[in-house]
Amino acid sequence: MSVGKVIKTIRLNKNIKAVDLYKSILSKQAFIKFEAGESDTTVSKFLLILDGLNITLEEFEQIHKQKNNRDFYY
Numbered sequence: 001m002s003v004g005k006v007i008k009t010i011r012l013n014k015n016i017k018a019v020d021l022y023k024s025i026l027s028k029q030a031f032i033k034f035e036a037g038e039s040d041t042t043v044s045k046f047l048l049i050l051d052g053l054n055i056t057l058e059e060f061e062q063i064h065k066q067k068n069n070r071d072f073y074y
Helices: 002-015 018-022 028-035 043-053 056-074
Strands: none
Touching: 002 043, 002 056, 018 028, 018 043, 028 056, 043 056
C-alpha cells in the first residue's frame, strides 16, 4: 500500500478532515493525488503530515508494515 493511502487510512481513523491536515502543507490537488497513491511528497512535508496526525515516524512505519502484510495475504 502506498504511503499516501496509509496516511489517508490513519487520517480517516482519527476523523481528521483532509483540509485541516494538509492546510499550508499541500494543495487540494496535491493531497488528492498523494492519498490516491498517484504521487509522493517531500520528506519535510511528510514529517509535517505525521505531526498533524500526531504520530511518530516509527509508529507510521509499523502501521505501513501492517498494511503491506495485510495486502500481501489478501
